[in-house]
Amino acid sequence: MGENNKKRKVEEEIEKKVKKEEWNEEEEELEEERGQIAEMSNSELKSILLEGGIDCSDIVERKELQEKALNQLKEWRAKGIYRKKRTNLRRDCPFLDSIKRRNLDFDFEKVCSVTLQNLNVYACLVCGKFFQGRGKSSQAYLHSLQADHHVFINLDNEKVYCLPDDYEVEDSSLADIKYVLNPKFTPDQIKHLDSKKKSVSLIDNSEYLPGFVGLNNIKSTDWLNVVVQSLIHVVPFRDFFMSESNYITKTKDPLVLRFGELVRKLYNPKNFKAHVDPHELIQAVSNASNKKFTIGQTSDPIDFIQFFLNTLHKSLHFNNPTTGKKEKSIIHKVFQGKVEVVTESNTNPQPRTDIIPFLYLTLDVPPPPLFKDEAEQTVIPKRPIFDLLEKFDGKTVKHFPATGERKRFRLIDLPQYLVCHIKRFTKNNFFVEKNPTIITCPLKNLDVRDYLSPNSKYKGPTRYDLIASIIHDSENSTYRVDVLNSAADQWYEIHDLVVKEIISQQIAISESYIQIFQRQK
Numbered sequence: 001m002g003e004n005n006k007k008r009k010v011e012e013e014i015e016k017k018v019k020k021e022e023w024n025e026e027e028e029e030l031e032e033e034r035g036q037i038a039e040m041s042n043s044e045l046k047s048i049l050l051e052g053g054i055d056c057s058d059i060v061e062r063k064e065l066q067e068k069a070l071n072q073l074k075e076w077r078a079k080g081i082y083r084k085k086r087t088n089l090r091r092d093c094p095f096l097d098s099i100k101r102r103n104l105d106f107d108f109e110k111v112c113s114v115t116l117q118n119l120n121v122y123a124c125l126v127c128g129k130f131f132q133g134r135g136k137s138s139q140a141y142l143h144s145l146q147a148d149h150h151v152f153i154n155l156d157n158e159k160v161y162c163l164p165d166d167y168e169v170e171d172s173s174l175a176d177i178k179y180v181l182n183p184k185f186t187p188d189q190i191k192h193l194d195s196k197k198k199s200v201s202l203i204d205n206s207e208y209l210p211g212f213v214g215l216n217n218i219k220s221t222d223w224l225n226v227v228v229q230s231l232i233h234v235v236p237f238r239d240f241f242m243s244e245s246n247y248i249t250k251t252k253d254p255l256v257l258r259f260g261e262l263v264r265k266l267y268n269p270k271n272f273k274a275h276v277d278p279h280e281l282i283q284a285v286s287n288a289s290n291k292k293f294t295i296g297q298t299s300d301p302i303d304f305i306q307f308f309l310n311t312l313h314k315s316l317h318f319n320n321p322t323t324g325k326k327e328k329s330i331i332h333k334v335f336q337g338k339v340e341v342v343t344e345s346n347t348n349p350q351p352r353t354d355i356i357p358f359l360y361l362t363l364d365v366p367p368p369p370l371f372k373d374e375a376e377q378t379v380i381p382k383r384p385i386f387d388l389l390e391k392f393d394g395k396t397v398k399h400f401p402a403t404g405e406r407k408r409f410r411l412i413d414l415p416q417y418l419v420c421h422i423k424r425f426t427k428n429n430f431f432v433e434k435n436p437t438i439i440t441c442p443l444k445n446l447d448v449r450d451y452l453s454p455n456s457k458y459k460g461p462t463r464y465d466l467i468a469s470i471i472h473d474s475e476n477s478t479y480r481v482d483v484l485n486s487a488a489d490q491w492y493e494i495h496d497l498v499v500k501e502i503i504s505q506q507i508a509i510s511e512s513y514i515q516i517f518q519r520q521k
Contacts, residue, residue, distance in 0.1 A: 037066050037073070044156070045069045047120040047133065093162050093169040095150040099177070101203055103128035106181045107265070107277035110155045114139045122152040122161070125177065130155070134163055158182060176270055182261075183268040190242045193267060194235065197488045200269050208274040210267045212485060214497035216277045219296045222496060224282060226481040227305050229494050230468040230516055232263055233483050234417050240330045242267065253315035258284040275497050301470055301479060301514055302360070302421045309335060309359050335359045337415035339392070340453045342408045355412055360419035360514075363388035364398075365435045385441035388422070392451040410453035418448075418464055418517040424472065434474060440508050441466065446517060464517035471510045482507050 037045070045065040049056040049072060059065050105128055111118045112132035121130050122140045126149035131140035140152050144163035151169065153160045158178045160169045185193075199207035211232065215225040232238050240246050241260040248257075258281045265276045285304075286294040288311055293299050313331040320327045328336075336357050343352045365388065369379050390396050394410040424435045449462040469482045480495035482502065493502045 034070065037070050040066075040069070042156075044120050048072055050119065091170050093151070093167075093171065095162060096169070096171060096173060098149070099125045099151055100127070101177070101272050104177065104180070104272055105277065106155070108279050109283055110280075112139055121155050123155055123181075124149050125151040125153055125160070134161055134166060136164075153177065153181065155181065179270050180268065180272055183264040183270075184244075185242050185264065185267070187243070190239050193238075193242070194487050197485075202274060203272055206274060208271070208499075209485070209492075210269045212483070212492050212494065212499055213266050213271070214275040214494065214499050215266075216275055216279075217496040218277070218279060218282060220298050221278070221282060221295060222479045223299045223301045223304055224278065224285065224293070225496055226470045226479045226494075227301050227308065228259075228262065228266075228278065228281070229481045229483060230470060230514070231305075232266055233467055234334060234516065234518075236416070237330060237334045238263060238267075246330075247316060250318050251315045253288075254284040255281075255288045255311055256315050259312070300425075305419070305514065306359070331359070332357075334416050335419060337361075337411065337418070338413035340394075340410045340412045340455060342394075342410075344406045345404055347404070360421050361392070362421045362423050363439075364391060364423050365437050365439065368435055368437055380436050380438060382438040382440055385420075385439055385446070388439065389448065389451055392448075394451075394453065410456075411448065411451045412453050412456045413458050414448065414452075414460065414462065414519065416519050417467075418519065420515045420517070422512055422515070424511070424513060434472070436474060436511060438509060439512055441512075441515070443504055443507065445520075461520045463520045465520060466507070466515060467518045468516040469507055469510065469512045470514040472513045474511065479513070482510070 040048075042062060042065060045062075045068075046056045046059075048069045049065070054068060054072065056065065056068070059068070104123070104125065106123065108130075109118075110121050110130060112121055113129050115132050117132050120133050122132070122134060123130050124140070124143060124147075127147065129143070131143050131152070132138060134140045134152065141163055144150050144152070150162050150164075151160065152163055153174075158181055160171075160174050160177075161167065162169050193211065196210065199209045201207055215228060217225060241263040244260055244264075247260065262276065262278055262281050265271070282295055285308070289307060293304055293307065309331050313329045316329040316331065318327055318329075319325065336359060338355055338357050339361075341354045341356055343354065363385070366383060368381060391398065392409045392411055394408055397406050397408055399406055422439050424437075426433050426435070444465045446464045446466070447462055448464065452458060452462065467484045467486070471480050471482065472478075473480065478495070480493060482491055482493050484491055491502050491504050491507065493500055493506075
């Protein structure tokens, strides 16, 4: 009996020890899974849930995603059909020499080229194509076997993997690829953006100047290109989007995120090519505008700039954490001014005065002459911009036949950057007619002091310098833009992919449509 009791006690102790080891092993696995869950991006977490048949479309909080993904891993482990293993890290990948930087283009929408899904997408660093996942049944895994391409980068977390062996690669030679995928700028770099005069070299030995990079025209999208090229030279506006930390924790609006990415790519000094594709921004614009502004559809730049700035303002109009009140957005800080409007009408003889904010001023172009000159040539008149600004002298009356109102305008508050819309087009039920009058303006020292209302409390500078001019070409009905490189005092003409130096005198004889002026300090 004594021997049997001893034997039973030994067996019980062994059983307890085994259970304890199993429990410790399970705890270690659970802790490992928790660590991996913490390191995973949101798209990787969602891919786990989707693989388990869990709908995660309504889940916004990262913490909830992590909890559900961890529960899914526990369930798979309990069934013995799944165990998430930590990916090995290696620094000696033999396939790094197969990477072809010429084929890499991260500007397009980040979706799998086979499944068209946007979750957990990887780019092949050999051919440049996008594939989903890296598991044994994933498109990236199959591509590595079929095409003998082995190096992939996750487009969300920038980690590089070698397939089909499935180990993470860490190598300093990959830093330039990660930077092109997601350019980042320090505060000091942002501060000195406008002090760089020299071009930088590409991998094919051609050169480009950061900030003066062509944008691809994706089927009649020149109206978007010229607006973007103009706005990225509005310094405080540009600097706001150069630092992702200014907005990334406060808004998830795709329009804000995609525009920020595009701005940083246009100023990237380490690009692999001398142009940038605005495909992702156009997709965000199309969705935000319910396809009013979309690919393949000609639009008016002034309509787009109005929509674009107002939409950005709504997303960037944050609450002040201290006062709880709404702060001015970067849009209103930079572009908003105020105009005093005095309205008279036959029904109400008492004038009414309103103070109205504006993001741009509309300047009406006088009608062109109806007759031809002695040589039977159509006369294209020239008018100084001061003639158009007389609309804001407080004396010029503008009639509105539809309402029977008469209005006079004066400026009350001047914006840091003044956007002027030279109204060349008139529309009726049948066609759009363009006024070809050349509007001349000084490139520097445009003084608007005479157009300030006596009621204005504005005491700052009243002189402006031209920094960008959007031009409509009558010959081919397209838009181009002239922008100033302030570091070198050199003007550049940008027409989609074509970027070239021009002399400042050319701006005076162009059919300017939208002009942006910077207020002097």
